[in-house]
Amino acid sequence: MIKEERQRLIIEKLNRDQKINLLELSQLLNVSYDSIRRDVIELEDKGLLKKVHGGAVANSYLSFKNTHNSSADQQEVVMLTRKAQKLFYNHQTILMDGGTTNFHIAEQFPKNLEMTVITNSLPLAAVLNEHPKIETILLGGTYHKRYQITIGNQVMKQLEHIRVDLYLMGFNGLDPEVGVTLRHYEESVLKQKMAQAAKKVAICAITEKLHTVETYKVCDLQDIDILITSLKPSDVTLNAFRQQGIELI
Amino acid sequence: MIKEERQRLIIEKLNRDQKINLLELSQLLNVSYDSIRRDVIELEDKGLLKKVHGGAVANSYLSFKNTHNSSADQQEVVMLTRKAQKLFYNHQTILMDGGTTNFHIAEQFPKNLEMTVITNSLPLAAVLNEHPKIETILLGGTYHKRYQITIGNQVMKQLEHIRVDLYLMGFNGLDPEVGVTLRHYEESVLKQKMAQAAKKVAICAITEKLHTVETYKVCDLQDIDILITSLKPSDVTLNAFRQQGIELI
DNA sequence: CTTTTTTTTGCATTTTTTTGCAAAGAATTT
């Protein structure tokens, strides 16, 4: 039995039962306790589960994401959102808008992170409920039911009085030529305003979004300060970003 | 049985029954009393429940789905929220704050009701997602994690520019002598401001809340325009309300 | 095809965590 197969079986069992027991599993797969334990350590490093005393439990944020993404995409998202954690320090104030990526990043905030998060996304505020040390400020406005965010003039006005350390921008398309683009007009205007309210702008781009262009333009490449991507440093696509002086993670 | 599984089961049982007994639970899960108690301590640290003498109770002050009240209470809530529907017409703009009662009322809005709802409650906004014809406006501000509402100066400021037809006020205690009272100071101030922004103020009082007095006063009886109650019209308690010219439903 | 290198695996030892127990202290009830 090769390692990869074992690990695949572990993940499968975990998805079924929500929890696994190391001893039980080692007997079931007929390998030593240590091998299983090492597998679980590896899987935890990949962010695919959470190790606990006596076994492992499913990573909650992965379970309901299964629906729309392939497992390869999932792994990329896990990796990217982990990388993104480098952006956050105690006593910062950051601005985050809606979108699944931002949602997953917020889910993975360290529990002891002391920060202020300003957002117009209701799911994000709900997730931050789990992080007692994070102060959440919600931007009020007309509630957009589909995207579950607030939009409109009132949000814009509140942004005028705000100055934050970092803006983590959600988006639909990123192209070296065109810049950052979006499907929804009102949001694109809002994001421009948000970018103005921040000292730095960061975006987190899964490979799927690179080289795609959507209808409404948010900003140019040069307006982005930090890009989080899973592309290898050698990738030619990154040259365009480097030329704009964008910090790559 | 690993610790995490036990704790998950504890939370599940807690969500079902709203309260748990340590001894009973230790027998059920077949572990020592001490282990269960230590689990409960950990869960309390995580803010997932509240420890009480001999057991634990659900922490979520707003555990909407399964109310911790008796079935008699539940029936009363259902009846009251039905009655409350009389207050709503098309093309109105109303203000609603947090609390379970308002939540249940919003749940029962007719699907074809065309209305604008302004609120500082996130669960309420989430519920209104199910009502396509209702426009929801969210008041922005500091997010209060426990009550799941926005509070603070920013909310107050937005209220200054608002004038609505009706304010449906949530509250903790209603007494003919003292008036409307609340447990939470900041909210009580906010509710005063909300009342000022509305042409009419309505409250929906389950019998349990009548004659109870909490720490912070929101307003006098005379500031209330409409009271929804399940008391019989002959009940003497209602006389005080009638004298203040309050419309009874 | 053999040798070398790397990876994987299992085992023994140490360290840490968890668990159950008992005695002492609080809180609650009668």
Place this chain on the structure above:
DNA sequence: AAATTCTTTGCAAAAAAATGCAAAAAAAAG
């Protein structure tokens, strides 16, 4: 105030995790 019930505390046994090491297996190199 006494009795009962629950909590807290310290402790020791048990369970599990981490660590270091060597044998076995697999992969790479010659």
